[in-house]
Amino acid sequence: MTYVRLIDCRTRRFDEMNRIMEAWVEQTRGRRTATHSVIGKDRADASHFIEIVEFPSYEEAMRTAHLPESEKIFREMVALCDGTPTFTELDVIRDEQLYAANARRFFETLTTEGELPPLNDLITEDCHSHDPVNAQDTIGLDALRREYDVWRGAFDAAFTLDDVIAQGDRVCVLWTWNARHKGEFLGITPTGRDVTMSGMTLLRFSEDGKIAETWWQHDQLGLMEQLGALDALET
Secondary structure: OOEEEEEEEEOOOHHHHHHHHHHHHHHOOOOOOOOEEEEEEOOOOOOEEEEEEEEOOHHHHHHHHOOHHHHHHHHHHHHHOOOOOEEEEEEOOOOOOHHHHHHHHHHHHHOOOOOOOOOOOOEEEEEEEEOOOOOOOEEOHHHHHHHHHHHHHHEEEEEEEEEEEEEOOEEEEEEEEEEEEOOOEOOEOOOOOEEEEEEEEEEEEOOOOOEEEEEEEEOHHHHHHHOOOOHHHHO
């Protein structure tokens, strides 16, 4: 079970404390087990700091805590604090990553039945989309909706998200798209064929959790082959 430690302290010597922490990170490289660390400063009190440290489990946290360097840094940090830091030990019982959740909702919405929703709760008005199969990038929510409608009009489709990786404001999605060709697509009349395509999309999110930029990579040549568009070229 993921484990989180909150360290609450007050200090007017944060710059010194930060240098100690950077030295500790270097000294324990390859042996400490924390997966994520965030330090926040109280907007109402510049001497009040909270560090949030995430570990794969409580046992891994204890392994890091018992390193000789960890015991030394704790004594040095306490000496820089106004009073003794307080610790809150948490077992994580729910972990929702907003950007990753919105990425999943985006792909689900793209293939929803009926009219395409406005998408303004998922995509910024000036979203910038990069797709190597397009001669120019697509910019703006209205232009993106028109592009999505072209695909929706041509195919009954669904995405399977094979992997979703989130880091910072970026989410990378590895997906498989399965569809039935029901309408005209790039001059190809409906074939009724079942087709599939694999691809990957990198999404950059704005601070409010909306998609601000996308990069698409997908096997459209393979799709065209499945639709029979390459048959004339081969004869």
